[in-house]
Amino acid sequence: MPVLRFEHVQKRFGSKLALADLSFEVQKGEVLGLLGPNGAGKTTSLRILMDIVRADSGRVELFGQPHRREHLSRVAYLPEERGLYAKQSVIDVMEYFGKLKGLTAAEARSRSRAWLERIGLAQVEKTQIERLSKGMSQKVQLAATLLSEPELCVLDEPFSGLDPLNTVLVKELISEIRASGRTTILSTHQMSLVEALCDRVALLSAGELVVYGEVNEVRRRFSTSELRVSFDGELPALPEVEQSVEESTDTQRWLLSDGADPQRVLERLVEAKVKVTRFERVLAPMEDIFIRVVREAGS
Amino acid sequence: MRWSKVRTVAWFELRSTVRRLGYLIVTFGMPLFAAMYAALALVPGYLVKQQEAALRTYGIVDPSGALGLSNGERVPFDNAEFVRFPDEAAARRALNQAREIRSYFVMAPDYLDSGRVLAHTGERASLGPWEGRDELNQLIRSRIVGKDLDPRVAARIVKPITGRDTFRVFADGRVQPESSDAFIGRLILPIGFVFLLFTSIVMTGSYLIQATATEKENRVVEVLLSSLSADEIMTGKLLGLGSAGLLQVLVWLGMTLGVRFGLASLVLPLSVQVSWQAVAIAPVLFVLAYAFLGSLMLGTGSLGGNVRESQQLGMFWAFLATVPLMFLPVMLADPHSLVAHVLTWIPFSAPATLVFRISLDPDAITAWEIAGSLLSLVLSTWVTVRVASRLFRVGLLLSGARPSFREILRQARLSS
Numbered sequence: 001m002p003v004l005r006f007e008h009v010q011k012r013f014g015s016k017l018a019l020a021d022l023s024f025e026v027q028k029g030e031v032l033g034l035l036g037p038n039g040a041g042k043t044t045s046l047r048i049l050m051d052i053v054r055a056d057s058g059r060v061e062l063f064g065q066p067h068r069r070e071h072l073s074r075v076a077y078l079p080e081e082r083g084l085y086a087k088q089s090v091i092d093v094m095e096y097f098g099k100l101k102g103l104t105a106a107e108a109r110s111r112s113r114a115w116l117e118r119i120g121l122a123q124v125e126k127t128q129i130e131r132l133s134k135g136m137s138q139k140v141q142l143a144a145t146l147l148s149e150p151e152l153c154v155l156d157e158p159f160s161g162l163d164p165l166n167t168v169l170v171k172e173l174i175s176e177i178r179a180s181g182r183t184t185i186l187s188t189h190q191m192s193l194v195e196a197l198c199d200r201v202a203l204l205s206a207g208e209l210v211v212y213g214e215v216n217e218v219r220r221r222f223s224t225s226e227l228r229v230s231f232d233g234e235l236p237a238l239p240e241v242e243q244s245v246e247e248s249t250d251t252q253r254w255l256l257s258d259g260a261d262p263q264r265v266l267e268r269l270v271e272a273k274v275k276v277t278r279f280e281r282v283l284a285p286m287e288d289i290f291i292r293v294v295r296e297a298g299s
Numbered sequence: 300m301r302w303s304k305v306r307t308v309a310w311f312e313l314r315s316t317v318r319r320l321g322y323l324i325v326t327f328g329m330p331l332f333a334a335m336y337a338a339l340a341l342v343p344g345y346l347v348k349q350q351e352a353a354l355r356t357y358g359i360v361d362p363s364g365a366l367g368l369s370n371g372e373r374v375p376f377d378n379a380e381f382v383r384f385p386d387e388a389a390a391r392r393a394l395n396q397a398r399e400i401r402s403y404f405v406m407a408p409d410y411l412d413s414g415r416v417l418a419h420t421g422e423r424a425s426l427g428p429w430e431g432r433d434e435l436n437q438l439i440r441s442r443i444v445g446k447d448l449d450p451r452v453a454a455r456i457v458k459p460i461t462g463r464d465t466f467r468v469f470a471d472g473r474v475q476p477e478s479s480d481a482f483i484g485r486l487i488l489p490i491g492f493v494f495l496l497f498t499s500i501v502m503t504g505s506y507l508i509q510a511t512a513t514e515k516e517n518r519v520v521e522v523l524l525s526s527l528s529a530d531e532i533m534t535g536k537l538l539g540l541g542s543a544g545l546l547q548v549l550v551w552l553g554m555t556l557g558v559r560f561g562l563a564s565l566v567l568p569l570s571v572q573v574s575w576q577a578v579a580i581a582p583v584l585f586v587l588a589y590a591f592l593g594s595l596m597l598g599t600g601s602l603g604g605n606v607r608e609s610q611q612l613g614m615f616w617a618f619l620a621t622v623p624l625m626f627l628p629v630m631l632a633d634p635h636s637l638v639a640h641v642l643t644w645i646p647f648s649a650p651a652t653l654v655f656r657i658s659l660d661p662d663a664i665t666a667w668e669i670a671g672s673l674l675s676l677v678l679s680t681w682v683t684v685r686v687a688s689r690l691f692r693v694g695l696l697l698s699g700a701r702p703s704f705r706e707i708l709r710q711a712r713l714s715s
Contacts (some may be wrong), residue, residue: 067529077525085516096581099307100526145522247532 003028003152003183004049011044011207018044020207026152026185026200031178033198033215034187035286036169037294040204042187043080046154049185050077061150066197070124075101076150080157080187082141086130090116093129093146101148108147115143118146119169134161142170146177153184159193171197193288195219203290205297219283222292225256230278231269240265253282272297300534300681306537309542317507325502330554354594356380357431358390358403363410366442370392379434394421404435413631431673441677470662489655492581493624495548496650500592500617503544506611507536507593508600511694515601527694533684537593550578574661580669581654588650592616593682598687601694623651634659643672 002025011019017040026032036042045298047053048060050070085260091112098108105120116122119139124132132140146153149194155174159167162264174197177184186198194201194215201218203211211218223240245253256262262281269276303351308605325553354652360382368374368383382391382400388621390403398421407415418429445453514520523532583590622642623630629638634656649672656664 047521050521052524065589072525075525077522079518079525081518081521082641083519085315085513086517087319092315096307096311097522097526100304100523268699 002026002061003063004185005059005061006045006048007059007061009045009048009055009060011041011048011055013022014270017207019048019055020053022204022209024202024206024212026183028183029178029181029185030210031174031184032200033194033201034192034204035189035201035290036187036204037193037291038144039206041207042204043119044207045157045204046077046079046156046185046187048155050075060289063175070173073148075152075154076145076148077154078142078145078156080160081197082138082148084129084137084141085142085159086128088129090121090129090132090140091125095139098147101150103148111147115147116140119135119143124204135163135166136263138162139166139169142173142227146173151182151184153182155184156187157189159190161187167193194286201286203293209298210293210297215286216283218289219224220281220287223282223284224261225258225260226280226282227256227262227265228280228282229254229269229276229279231274231276233274235274236268238265238268251278300530301527305531305535305538308523308527308532312539313542316510316540317546322543322547323567323619326542326550330551336553341484341602346495351378354378354380355431356382356400357435358382358393358400359435360384360387360390360403362408363406364671365406365410366439368442374438376434376437381435387650394419394589411583414505415465439502443702452616477628485649486658489577489651489658490624491587492622492654495552496585496588497617497621498551498597499541499544499548500549500589501614503593504543504596504600504613505610506540506543506619507597509606510540510611511597511601511691512603512609515694524692528688530688531692532686533597533688534593537590537597539588541593561653574658576656576661577654580657583673584650584653584676587680590621591646591676591683594680594684594687598683598690598694599611601691605668619647621683623655626652627655630655630659635664640668642670644675649676 004026006025007023009019009022010017018293022041022045023033034042044053049056049062049067051067051072061069062071065071085096088096091109094112094115095105095108098111100104103111113122113125116125119142121136121139121143124136124140128136129140139159142155142158146157153174158170158174162170171193174184174186178197186194188194198215200214201211202209213221228247229250232250238254240256240262241254242257242260243255244257247253254265256265266276266279269279304412355378359366359368361383366383368381368631370383371387372383375383382393384393384403387403387405390400390405393399394403402418402420405416405417408411410416416435418432423555440457441453449455467475469475506714514523527535549565595616596613600609603609604614626638626642626648629636630642630652634637639652639656642648643656653664653669653672658670
């Protein structure tokens with residue numbers, strides 16, 4: 001049973017079509033990467049999911065049932081344009097957000113302290129938000145979002161404004177959520193993080209879903225016939241290889257001709273008694289796929 | 300509506316507002332400032348009273364002999380005293396050189412025919428020459444009629460009314476003594492009611508608008524909307540910030556009452572008589588009026604592009620609460636005039652008008668009129684809260700310039 005299902009969802013703002021017949025689903029325990037250029041409809045989709053704006057038509061199911069506001073107590077949302085109450089202390093804001101998600105005051109306070117410890121900000125518990133650095137505020141907001149241990153975490157650009165160290169921390173948090181069997185929808189422009197964290201991607205362009213599927217499957221789908229091979233020995237003649245590029249002393253990248261079978265290449269190497277330590281298909285990076293798909297959709 | 304969430308919002312808003320330095324300064328500093336101002340304003344009054352209490356001496360020159368005073372004779376009247384001078388030259392010397400008198404009056408030689416009296420004041424006098432006229436009138440009356448009449452009749456001619464005892468006659472035949480300032484006392488509740496309502500709405504309105512504008516600016520609003528409905532946020536804010544505003548007004552009221560009872564005999568020697576019906580209905584009307592006007596303020600205020608615009612949009616409603624004050628003279632003349640009846644049924648003016656009418660004449664307003672007015676207010680409040688919550692939701696999600704009326708309608712329709 002999918003945790004979330006969008007079926008033919010459409011949304012218009014004035015004359016602008018923000019979402020056109022959008023359908024996708026998110027399975028329990030997976031991390032879905034919601035991708036797309038600016039204005040593609042990602043934030044609108046998330047706002048529809050969070051009942052902040054209403055769809056003009058279509059159907060949204062949450063936890064296997066038609067979307068109802070009551071379900072949102074099981075969902076946490078980190079919006080793209082975020083902010084906190086500048087004049088309040090860190091612990092007060094976290095406690096408030098926790099209580100809004102149904103925690104008792106005591107639960108919200110103790111969990112806030114644990115989270116502050118986890119993100120390395122225990123010392124700023126009583127500090128006013130306006131005195132925190134941007135990165136610290138980001139982490140506090142993420143912690144406040146995850147405080148209620150939601151079944152579905154919706155994170156819109158959680159890495160923006162973070163330094164590399166904190167990026168690693170947030171990556172770890174997302175991995176922990178996934179390991180605990182909970183589900184995450186991650187909207188980001190950082191494609192390397194999508195490759196590292198996401199199980200599935202939904203790529204939007206101009207309000208339409210242009211790519212949807214498991215990350216590796218999508219990367220395979222968009223990959224050219226390219227191999228990365230590490231070997232030791234004399235190479236035989238390889239008519240399937242159109243072009244080769246040396247990456248290191250023992251590793252080369254081979255571009256195969258159209259219709260060439262990588263299996264046949266491996267057989268030739270084995271027959272020639274070449275010691276092969278690595279033989280893999282080079283998958284297209286998500287960034288290339290993103291650029292290519294968005295350009296094609298635009299044209 | 301999930302009341303536990305509403306309570307969470309209300310408590311957060313109340314707690315964060317009352318802990319603000321600005322709130323504390325206004326709450327406790329405003330009465331101190333007002334007290335200092337009032338104290339300053341009392342000083343001139345006190346000085347004038349002191350001057351009035353001191354014996355004032357006036358000269359009188361009477362060539363007509365109508366008063367029958369001998370030269371140098373002194374006649375006291377309350378805090379005034381008249382001294383007879385033989386001629387104007389002697390009076391002038393006493394006025395400008397010896398400064399024994401404040402002014403002098405010269406009665407015309409044909410006074411009994413003409414009634415003419417000429418008042419003369421000194422070169423440096425700051426008061427008008429006719430200061431002491433009341434006492435002079437009494438002096439003349441007592442001297443002219445006192446000679447020939449029974450002293451009791453003469454005393455009544457000089458001072459026809461000596462007391463101001465007042466009684467109130469009720470429809471059931473009861474007669475109750477009423478102090479002379481009881482009428483003013485009866486107005487204290489309705490005027491206090493309108494003042495409290497207006498002040499708490501203005502104060503709370505500014506907190507509401509400020510808080511909402513800040514949340515729009517820092518985008519916390521998206522986090523809130525992902526956890527609560529617009530209705531719940533609005534109700535929570537109304538309750539929380541309304542409590543903050545009410546608390547502020549209560550502090551002011553408490554401090555004012557402290558001063559009033561502490562200095563009762565000195566400052567406000569009023570005997571307040573308030574009808575129990577008015578006291579019973581005032582809190583109900585206050586809550587309804589606050590919900591009605593507060594939700595309108597919040598709904599329209601949230602449509603503003605910035606804090607200033609939001610305040611302009613929101614504050615419009617607060618002034619409507621004071622409309623009955625404009626019609627106060629009409630209602631004082633007749634609390635059951637057509638105007639009073641009409642204002643009773645209009646939700647904006649109903650709360651204050653009802654309190655006015657019940658305070659002025661509790662027996663003449665019918666139960667069905669009170670019930671009907673309350674019902675119309677309850678229904679209007681219900682409709683207003685619904686409409687305002689839609690506007691509030693639209694307003695929260697809009698940013699930048701103020702949207703057109705058409706855009707607001709479209710968004711409100713979508714948010715339903």
